[in-house]
Amino acid sequence: MRDYYEVLGVQRGCDDAALKAAFRKLAMEHHPDRNGGCEDATGRFKEINEAYSILSDAQKRAAYDRFGHAGVNGGGGGGGPQGFGDVHDIFNEVFGEAFGEMFGGGRKGRSNGPARGADLRYDLEITLEQAYAGAEVELKVPSSITCEPCNGSGAKPGTNPTTCGTCGGAGRVRATQGFFAIERACPRCGGAGKLVLDPCQACHGAGQVRKERVLSVRIPAGVDDGARIRLAGEGDAGQRGGPRGDLYIFLSVKPHELFERDGLDLLCTVPVPMTTAALGGQIEAPCLMGGENCDGQCKLPVDVPEGVQTGKTIRLKGRGMPSLRNRQRGDLVVELYVETPTHLSARQKELLRELADLCGDKQHPKSANFIGKAKRFWEEVTGV
Missing domain, CATH: 1.10.287 (Helix Hairpins)
Incomplete structure (x- = not known):
């Protein structure tokens, strides 16, 4: 009988992590399903499992370290219940965290209870004025809602769904293939655990109906192109009374005919008559209205210095976009364009x-x- 440490290729005194890593590598390499049922691979696989079943148990390992094979109740008897242990339990322990339910480790926390509804996406285009001052908009969102006549059960009013006989109401069935236990959704009830034998006429057994809902959404001042707003619980209705999903609104800002946005700053090109550019003077620049810093004006005076050239920029502090995070505001940057007169007398x-x-x-x-x-x-x- 080979030494168990030699079988797993580890040193005496190795920790549990090293022991488990060695077992995982060898078990995957010599598993019969991966070797076409080869007798040598099957024998090697059982030997590996036997070694790990002893060394992974602290008490058995201590007895083995002191007395050898004789100290583990005849563990050398070729894979009996005490020497080999339950192969499926060993696989659950080692592979469950890596492969989930394939080895039975994924059953924890799985439930066939009410399922959460799907999240929805809505693309909304707004104007720069709405992004600047904020706005209240109404959306018409097609979504799934709980069927009222059957209250989401899918069964005809006055009746109830029956427990699925295939899975016994668990919603999942299990099949064993060699040393592996594979779990999947019940093919008869689709994982619901219940069957609707007499479906509701309103929803045809789905428990949900499609309907267009009208929602009022507040667009905060200062949003930028590509911003996203999440409305919790405004997505599709959940199945079997489960919670609703969320609605995600993706914003795009329509290009403006006068302004360009650069972060919190607004850029605007304003023509200046040649005479005003030469002599100096004052022109008016457009300004977005709204917010506490606007003074109710949609145009602002701009002083033009004498002899100004095309491309000169003048910055008007605090007249740009508001920030979403604080009370800060950007600037309005006015770029002057000296205009040559035409159609002269x-x-x-x-x-x-x-x-x-x-x-x-x-x-x-x-x-x-x-x-x-x-x-x-x-x-x-x-x-x-």
Whole structure:
């Protein structure tokens, strides 16, 4: 009779974790189902199980360490009840946590009670104004609800579902294949544990009906594109009186014709007349209305400095999007675009020509600097 430690390939004094790991590896390698029922593999498999059944028991292991095979009540008798133990129990212990119900370890906590309803998704597009100030919107959500006539049982009013005779009401059946016990949902009742013999006419035995529900949803101020709102208990109804699932609302913000969003900041491009850009002055920029910082205005004055150029940005503090997490607000960033006048009259053209004759390099410093660089470039290329 081989030494049990030698059978499992472990050292004397190894801990339980090392013992279990060695057994798991060898048992999977020599299992008869994986070796076509080979007699050698079957014998080796029984030997491995016998060794583990002794060494995994603290008292038996202590007796074996002291007296050898004689100390474990004739454990060398070829796999009797005391030497080999119950193979199925051993597999439950070692493989249950890794493979769940395949080896019977998944039965704990499993219930054939009321099942929770499915979660639902609803895609909702909102405007930037709604995202800025918040909004109350109504949604029409098609979902499953509990059938009222049968109260979700699926049985005709006045009758009750009967216990499934195949699974005895457990909802699951078990089959043994070699050393393995496989558990699955009962094929007759589908895991419900009960059968509806006289179905409800309203739901045809399903216990649920489809109906469009109207929900009022509050959109918080400051939400961004891609935000998600969870409404607990507003999904599909559960089966057999189980709890409802949840409703998840995925938000998308419709592009705005004036504003672009950058985090909490709002970006807006505002045209500036050429004369205002040259002389300085004041223009008006649009502003989103709503919230405590808006003052009821949908436009804000913007001071334009003298000689401003296209691309200049002016930041208006606290006029951007509100934050979802605190009282902070972003800014409104106004980008100025200097606009050249069109459709000029003869007099207007005459005045512009006179202005062009009077303006020199000081009035057009960027143009003068560019012309100087261009001349040097042409001289280097042409050598003239």
